Amino acid sequence: MRGLLPITAKNSGILACETCHKLIVCDTVSEKGATCPRCKRAIHVRKKDSLNRTWALLVAALVLYIPANLFPIMTLISFGRESRETILSGIYQLFLSDQWVIAIVVLLASVFVPIFKIAALAFLVISVQMGLTWRPVFRARLYRFVEWIGRWSMIDIFMISVLIALVKLKALATIEAGPGALAFAAVVILTMYASKTFDPRLMWDRLEGEIDE
Amino acid sequence: MRLACPECDLLHESMEITYGHSGYCQRCGAVLFRNHKNSLDKTLAFAITGLVFFLLANIFPILVFKMNGNTEANQLADGALEFLNSGYWPLGILVLFASVIAPLLVLCLLVSILLPLKYNRLPVIPELQIRTLLSLRPWAMAEIFVIGIMVAFVKLGDFAEVGIGGSLISIICMVLAMVLAFVFLDRRTLWQRLDQLK
Numbered sequence: 001m002r003g004l005l006p007i008t009a010k011n012s013g014i015l016a017c018e019t020c021h022k023l024i025v026c027d028t029v030s031e032k033g034a035t036c037p038r039c040k041r042a043i044h045v046r047k048k049d050s051l052n053r054t055w056a057l058l059v060a061a062l063v064l065y066i067p068a069n070l071f072p073i074m075t076l077i078s079f080g081r082e083s084r085e086t087i088l089s090g091i092y093q094l095f096l097s098d099q100w101v102i103a104i105v106v107l108l109a110s111v112f113v114p115i116f117k118i119a120a121l122a123f124l125v126i127s128v129q130m131g132l133t134w135r136p137v138f139r140a141r142l143y144r145f146v147e148w149i150g151r152w153s154m155i156d157i158f159m160i161s162v163l164i165a166l167v168k169l170k171a172l173a174t175i176e177a178g179p180g181a182l183a184f185a186a187v188v189i190l191t192m193y194a195s196k197t198f199d200p201r202l203m204w205d206r207l208e209g210e211i212d213e
Numbered sequence: 214m215r216l217a218c219p220e221c222d223l224l225h226e227s228m229e230i231t232y233g234h235s236g237y238c239q240r241c242g243a244v245l246f247r248n249h250k251n252s253l254d255k256t257l258a259f260a261i262t263g264l265v266f267f268l269l270a271n272i273f274p275i276l277v278f279k280m281n282g283n284t285e286a287n288q289l290a291d292g293a294l295e296f297l298n299s300g301y302w303p304l305g306i307l308v309l310f311a312s313v314i315a316p317l318l319v320l321c322l323l324v325s326i327l328l329p330l331k332y333n334r335l336p337v338i339p340e341l342q343i344r345t346l347l348s349l350r351p352w353a354m355a356e357i358f359v360i361g362i363m364v365a366f367v368k369l370g371d372f373a374e375v376g377i378g379g380s381l382i383s384i385i386c387m388v389l390a391m392v393l394a395f396v397f398l399d400r401r402t403l404w405q406r407l408d409q410l411k
Contacts, residue, residue: 158361
């Protein structure tokens with residue numbers, strides 16, 4: 001043990017409710033099936049089975065990321081010609097038509113954010129499992145950023161929803177959704193849940209030398 | 214009164230801070246609470262504003278698409294309905310929920326919690342209302358929907374004529390109101406207000 005331990009709720013025998021942040025002294029509640037007296041939600045010392053759940057969701061997201069990029073996210077049918085668009089070819093089209101700002105926004109939201117999220121969360125989970133004590137404040141910020149940025153990958157899905165509702169002029173021009181969109185939406189949802197199931201407090205527990213979970 | 218950091222579990226003695234400032238965790242830097250003057254009143258005002266714009270956003274078209282003399286316009290929920298009709302029903306449900314149902318529910322919940330509190334009454338089922346509000350919040354993606362509309366607008370502009378409908382402005386105003394409502398909403402103030410009334 002290195003010097004004085006920081007005083008946390010856990011090592012003071014206090015449970016903090018995740019929903020309303022009320023502090024509950026452990027003696028007054030039984031560990032199993034405890035609910036918060038204020039907001040009536042189940043309370044745990046740490047999020048339940050956090051690391052395993054985050055891993056499972058991350059692996060599922062990574063697997064679905066492959067069809068999300070291989071299959072077309074939408075198809076444009078105009079004058080009998082079909083042109084299929086994947087996430088990457090859509091961004092390439094935007095660059096070709098000199099829409100730099102929008103192209104970069106979509107590139108960030110649809111390509112970089114999902115990859116970055118999966119990589120960052122995997123790194124955070126591994127850092128906890130290995131008991132890393134390296135730059136905890138940086139890792140806390142990284143987690144906060146991942147949690148905030150995740151939803152923005154939905155841009156492409158909303159874009160498709162607008163296009164298919166707007167472009168339906170029969171033979172003249174019609175846009176249809178493709179299977180890639182389904183896989184991509186699944187990736188976004190799975191990674192959102194992955195960051196939700198990860199408990200950032202575990203990073204700090206390791207710092208205090210508590211390996212039990 | 215003590216409080217624990219929700220992100221690193223460090224215990225803090227809460228101190229009084231001046232209006233307009235936030236309390237941060239000493240160890241990990243997470244926001245512990247914000248101290249806004251009339252926090253709940255401001256949130257209520259923006260939530261009501263958001264609801265008004267939500268209604269307006271449903272009346273007019275978002276974008277208008279013209280090609281070879283044909284015109285097509287879309288409204289707020291049309292994209293989701295089109296997904297539902299095209300066989301991609303999971304996407305239809307997701308888009309309908311994230312761009313229409315969740316933002317509407319979030320605004321309604323805010324008003325249904327804060328309006329009674331304003332007149333010193335308890336909301337009907339305060340715990341459930343606040344819990345639902347907090348868990349719905351990340352799924353209300355109106356702001357991302359707006360960016361999606363803009364990308365669609367730019368993409369279509371390449372091969373056809375596209376115009377902006379009245380609803381787009383309303384959606385943008387609704388997004389701004391919703392973002393501001395959450396800027397001023399402080400969980401701690403909200404629970405303390407409830408505790409006072411009980």
